Amino acid sequence: MxxxxxxxxxxxxxxxxxxxxxxxxxxxxxxxxxxxxxxxxxxxxxxxxxxxxxxxxxxxxxxxxxxxxxxxxxxxxxxxxxxxxxxxxxxxxxxxxxxxxxxxxxxPPTTYPREKLNEKNGSIFSFMQEVAIAMGFGIIFGFWGVIGSFILKKSWRITFFSLLDAIGDWIYVRIVVFVSKCRRS
The missing domain is CATH 3.80.10.10 (Ribonuclease Inhibitor)
Structure with a gap:
């Protein structure tokens, strides 16, 4: 070659x-x-x-x-x-x-890589870690906000379960009426 x-x-x-x-x-x-x-x-x-x-x-x-x-x-x-x-x-x-x-x-830099962004802001958490922490607090406070109010306020607890009973009864009646109509047809 x-x-x-x-x-x-x-x-x-x-x-x-x-x-x-x-x-x-x-x-x-x-x-x-x-x-x-x-x-x-x-x-x-x-x-x-x-x-x-x-x-x-x-x-x-x-x-x-x-x-x-x-x-x-x-x-x-x-x-x-x-x-x-x-x-x-x-x-x-x-x-x-x-x-x-x-x-x-x-x-001067115009953009910051993710690693540098956290150092710049002094944050020890990444964005996804912050989202997870916020969701965790939301679930905890939301759950205990509802359950805690039922535990502490007897009138709210009675009203809530009465509402659930009424909804259950309404659904039961609708199903029975629907089934009886289907049997006639």
Whole structure:
């Protein structure tokens, strides 16, 4: 095969780790559209991660650790979903999932992740925990509000059970009338 004509489009896995490679990751790496696994770890690669790498939607394994990469990890891509260990030991690399870049620290955040939101508000509970607690209190106070009033107020208890008896009698009469009409037909 002529190496100059090799484009790597059908390549599924590329492992060039521990080869003392220098230079930068080629900007056209995104043309390897079928690539599922890329390991370039433990080399001396430098420069930024090409944005074209984010165009490889089939990429499920990535290891760029232990190089000299720098700059911001391309945002808005699946590259942000990889474990931080995929980018470890690249002192100049920043951005999610690695530590923030210096320019990001100067800008105030516009949104807060859920974990940070609770720290910001000083709350020790998540939203769902707060909902569960509120429902628990509602059930307890609602239940004991009704039962407690029946225990403490004899007149309410008598009225309530009289109402239940009346409803039961009404339902019984309706069923008997309905059954007798059905038998005549």
């Amino acid at each position: 002529d190496i100059h004509r090799f484009n790597g489009k059908g390549l599924r896995s590329l492992n060039l780790s521990r080869n003392s490679l220098t230079g930068y990751i080629i900007p056209d790496i995104g043309k390897m559209e079928m690539l599922e696994s890329l390991d370039l770890s433990h080399n001396q690669l430098s420069g930024e991660i090409p944005t074209s790498l984010a165009q490889i939607h089939t990429l499920s394994v990535l290891d760029l650790s232990n190089n000299n990469l720098s700059g911001k990890i391309p945002t808005g891509t699946q590259l942000l979903s990889f474990n931080p260990s995929a980018y470890a030991e690249n002192d100049g690399l920043c951005g999610d999932p690695m530590p923030k870049c210096p320019e990001d620290r100067l800008r």
